[in-house]
Amino acid sequence: MNFKAEVLEKKIINKPKYPRKSEAIYNTEAGRIQKRIILDKAAKILFLLSTLFALLVLAILIFRIGHQSVGWLSLKFLKGNLSIFPEKAGIYGVIIGSIRLMAVVAPVTIILGVATAIYLEEYASKGKLQAFINTNISNLAGVPSVIFGLLGLTVFGRLLNLGSSILAGGLTMSLLVLPIVVVASQEAIRAVPGFLRDASYAMGASKWATIRTVVLPVALPGILTGSILALSRAIGETAPLVVLGIPTLILKIPTSIMDDFTALPIQIYYWTLDTVLTAEYANLAAATIIVLLVMLFLMNSTAIFIRNKFQKRY
Missing domain, CATH: 1.10.3720.10 (MetI-like)
Incomplete structure (x- = not known):
């Protein structure tokens, strides 16, 4: 075994078990971005449901009023x-x-x-x-x-x-x-x-x-x-x-x-x-x-x- 092979083998054996600091920061930021994406989708769905509910109530009221006014609005x-x-x-x-x-x-x-x-x-x-x-x-x-x-x-x-x-x-x-x-x-x-x-x-x-x-x-x-x-x-x-x-x-x-x-x-x-x-x-x-x-x-x-x-x- 030559000298270069021995050095390479030592590096592999002595490789740290934990990720480096930059990799940990990257993983943390990726997790935060993922949470923000999920929160954004949840807020979008919530606001969409609120809008649809308001439009539904408005449509029911208009239909009810229009139905009652039939034959009277002339x-x-x-x-x-x-x-x-x-x-x-x-x-x-x-x-x-x-x-x-x-x-x-x-x-x-x-x-x-x-x-x-x-x-x-x-x-x-x-x-x-x-x-x-x-x-x-x-x-x-x-x-x-x-x-x-x-x-x-x-x-x-x-x-x-x-x-x-x-x-x-x-x-x-x-x-x-x-x-x-x-x-x-x-x-x-x-x-x-x-x-x-x-x-x-x-x-x-x-x-x-x-x-x-x-x-x-x-x-x-x-x-x-x-x-x-x-x-x-x-x-x-x-x-x-x-x-x-x-x-x-x-x-x-x-x-x-x-x-x-x-x-x-x-x-x-x-x-x-x-x-x-x-x-x-x-x-x-x-x-x-x-x-x-x-x-x-x-x-x-x-x-x-x-x-x-x-x-x-x-």
Whole structure:
């Protein structure tokens, strides 16, 4: 046996029984990666099942409502007036009241909300006062809607003597959804890149000109998204209007913002309660829910179309 063979034999005999440190680290990292892959697959399956469950519940509800509204949702129902007799009842006045209510809520909420966001993000000094205001606005977004109903009843209904008019209801609902618009508008304005502002200032533009021609157009998609969510919540809220004392049987069609009115969610709520006495009211409530869902779909589709148009432009 030559010298090289002896050296090779000694290396084989004296080979360590345990893997080297680098191999141990590699095996540990491989195990962690495998665990992460398994966890990722489990989370994906869990989220998929949650989504499918939510869609299943939604499909069951829509099917149930659609089935109950068959034979009741008709042109006569849409153009008729409210009645104590289910077979004669219609919701034309209710639809007009809801549209006029949103005609008050939309401009008040969007104008005040966007203006507040512009002031807090562009003009207000960064400090404790701004942080205090932002914290309170965020907290207002989580306040129960009944509290806003009590506030509207006290301030608009009694103090300003607006009663249960469209203006009182619109201002009350505006207070309810205003924090949502403010927070969403702040986030949209905050997301505008700083170099766009710097470029505008470098061209000699004033602060307001920069906000009006640069910041707002870029932030508009985010602002519209928050407005969509806010108005969708406003048109479907019931508790503030109940507290405000909105009546449920209005035979007169509202023609101005000072007239009494009733809205779609109010009518759905009371017709659902009346099913204990008359079973046909459940069919009226289901037909009214379909109308409310169509109105929500049209509102959201229009706003999403406008948002996507500005996203492509800017």
